[in-house]
Amino acid sequence: MTGTPETPEPEGQVRDAVRGNWVDHRAPAWSRPYLRLSRADRPIGTWLLLLPCWWGLLLAMVADGEARLFDLWIFIGCGIGAFLMRGAGCTWNDITDRHIDGSVDRTASRPIPSGQVTTKQAVAWAVIQCLIAFGILVTFPQMAIALGVLSLLPVVVYPFAKRFTWWPQVFLGIAFNWGALLAWTAHSGTLGWPAVLLYLSGISWTLFYDTIYAHQDTEDDALIGVKSTARLFGQDTPKWLARFMVISVALMGMAIVFAVPDGAILKLVILLIGPWAMGWHMLWQLRRLKMDDADRLLELFRANRDAGLIPVLFFAIAALL
Structure with missing residues (x-):
C-alpha cells in the first residue's frame, strides 16, 4: 500500500513563498510572474511596511484627540499603498539584483533569474505600481504628499546598500x-517629534527582524561578497x-510619552x-533563535507581523477612548 502522493508545486513557484498562497493557486496564470515580483505570495513584507503607517496614524489621533472620517481613508489608503509600494520596491530590488539572485539558492527561483519575466517587463510593472500608489498619495495633505515622494529615495538606494x-x-x-512619518502627517498636516521617535523605533525593529532574515543567506552572501548585519555580527x-x-x-x-x-x-x-508587550514578543523570538536553522529563521521573521500588530491594538484602544 502506497501513501498519498504529494500535490505537485505550481510551476514557477518561488522557493520561500508561503505554501498554498493565493498567487500560485488562484491568480490567473498570466499574472503570477508579476505578482511574484511584487512578493504577493509572501505577504509578510507588506505587513512590515504597513504597520508603522498604522502606528503613526493612531498615535497622531491620540495626540490631538481627533478621529475623523478621513482617518478611515488614511487607514485604508496606507494598506493599499503598502501593498503597491512594497511590490514596486521588491520589483526594483529584483531588477538590480538579477545577476546576484541567480547565484543564491534561496532566490534563484525568483521571476527574473528563472526567466518568468524579462527585465523590461519588470521595469514596466514597477512603474505601473508606483503610478497607482501615487494616485492614492495625492489624496493626502500636501506635506504628506511631499514625504511620500521623498520616500522613493531610500527605496531606490536600498538594493545597492549591501x-x-x-x-x-x-x-x-x-x-x-517611512509610513510612520507619512501617516502621522496625513492626519495632523504637520510632522511632530513623536512621529520621528516612532520612525527611529521602527528602524531598530527592522534591524532586529531583518538580521534574523539575513542569516538564511550568510553562506551564499559570503561567496558572492554581499554584505549584511548577519554576516557582520556572526555568532x-x-x-x-x-x-x-x-x-x-x-x-x-x-x-508615546511625547504624544x-x-x-x-x-x-x-x-x-x-503596546511597546512593552511587543518587547516580550521580540524576546520570545530571541529565545527561539537558531541561526543554523533556515526554517526557524523564516518562521521568526514572519512572526514580526504579530509583534507589530500588538502596538496597533493598544494604540487603537487609546485613540477610541
Missing part, C-alpha cells in the same frame, strides 16, 4: 518605516538583537502596554 556597507538593514529600515547576533529590541521598545515608549496630552493618564498606560 554592496557598499555592512549595514544594509539600516537602509531597509529607513525605507520600510554575536543574539547580543545585537537584544540591543535592537531594547532600543526599539524605548524609542516607542518615548514617542499623549497632559493628564491623559489612562491613555498613557494603555499606549505603553
